[in-house]
Amino acid sequence: MHASSQTFEGQSSGGDIMGDVLPVSVTVILPTRNEEEALGPTIDAIPRGWCEDLEIMIVDGNSSDRTREIALEKDIRVHLEPRKGYGRAYRTGFDVAKNDIIVTMDADCTYPAELVPELVKRLLDDDLDFITCDRLSLAEDGSMSGLHGFGNWVLSFTARMLFWYGIKDSQTGMWVFRKSIFENEKMRPTNDGMPLSEEVKILARRHLGKKKAIEISVPYRPRVGEAEIHTWGDGWKNLKFLFLRRFGLHRTRTEWGGLETNPDSTKNNLPEQA
Ligand SMILES: Nc1nc2c(ncn2[C@@H]2O[C@H](COP(=O)(O)OP(=O)(O)O)[C@@H](O)[C@H]2O)c(=O)[nH]1
Numbered sequence: 001m002h003a004s005s006q007t008f009e010g011q012s013s014g015g016d017i018m019g020d021v022l023p024v025s026v027t028v029i030l031p032t033r034n035e036e037e038a039l040g041p042t043i044d045a046i047p048r049g050w051c052e053d054l055e056i057m058i059v060d061g062n063s064s065d066r067t068r069e070i071a072l073e074k075d076i077r078v079h080l081e082p083r084k085g086y087g088r089a090y091r092t093g094f095d096v097a098k099n100d101i102i103v104t105m106d107a108d109c110t111y112p113a114e115l116v117p118e119l120v121k122r123l124l125d126d127d128l129d130f131i132t133c134d135r136l137s138l139a140e141d142g143s144m145s146g147l148h149g150f151g152n153w154v155l156s157f158t159a160r161m162l163f164w165y166g167i168k169d170s171q172t173g174m175w176v177f178r179k180s181i182f183e184n185e186k187m188r189p190t191n192d193g194m195p196l197s198e199e200v201k202i203l204a205r206r207h208l209g210k211k212k213a214i215e216i217s218v219p220y221r222p223r224v225g226e227a228e229i230h231t232w233g234d235g236w237k238n239l240k241f242l243f244l245r246r247f248g249l250h251r252t253r254t255e256w257g258g259l260e261t262n263p264d265s266t267k268n269n270l271p272e273q274a
């Protein structure tokens with residue numbers, strides 16, 4: 001049976017049932033822009049004490065609300081990436097993340113943070129390089145509007161047709177992978193916007209293969225806090241990017257990695273939040 005039919009439904013977790021501490025270091029990256037409502041509960045939902053070193057960080061896109069303050073109160077790392085875009089935040093975060101395994105999630109309480117230890121354990125046990133977490137099979141009521149559900153289906157269907165990689169959910173923002181995959185420069189995503197999400201999966205399947213890059217179904221929940229939704233605009237950009245990427249016509253606007261000048265709480269040079 002295909003890997004994507006596997007689910008992590010109903011398996012709650014935490015250090016307790018995991019037994020031994022996993023012998024790895026992990027960075028959880030949360031991109032944020034104005035997530036003051038949902039960031040605290042998202043951070044609190046991430047289990048602690050189940051791996052040797054756990055770094056939790058936000059890559060903040062110049063939030064104008066209390067997002068960065070909340071992160072500092074919760075004692076997690078804050079990296080400020082003033083350049084706009086979801087993809088830009090990750091193209092910086094992937095580079096500045098301290099640890100060997102990277103986990104990504106939105107900072108909006110939609111993804112099952114409680115499953116992070118089990119997903120990492122799965123990566124190690126099965127000697128995988130990349131896990132993408134499908135939301136479409138187990139989405140909870142109210143987590144995706146009809147239009148968003150339809151848009152996700154169109155994008156995932158188009159991605160399957162163009163690339164033939166068999167990924168069910170091309171738009172999920174939860175991935176668990178080894179940071180070392182980026183040592184191969186071809187694995188580095190190029191898009192600074194929402195299309196980075198589909199690009200990451202396309203690259204994983206292309207360069208790591210189906211055995212090392214798998215899809216697992218996880219629950220998906222309604223969002224906390226306002227989304228800056230550009231349903232049609234982002235949908236169109238995602239669709240256009242699939243075709244550009246397929247025919248090699250995509251272009252990189254900015255370079256891989258964070259800027260030296262980006263403020264970071266580990267450098268003690270964050271500006272006061274406006
Ligand atoms: N740093 C940064 N984060 C962003 C930006 N745009 C969105 N985000 C964050 O990226 C995540 C995904 O955005 P979201 O609005 O939930 O998109 P959706 O899940 O596709 O509806 C959230 O945690 C946002 O706060 C941005 O320009 N910069």
Ligand SMILES: [Mg+2]
Nearest residue numbers: 106108110223
């Ligand atoms: Mg979201």
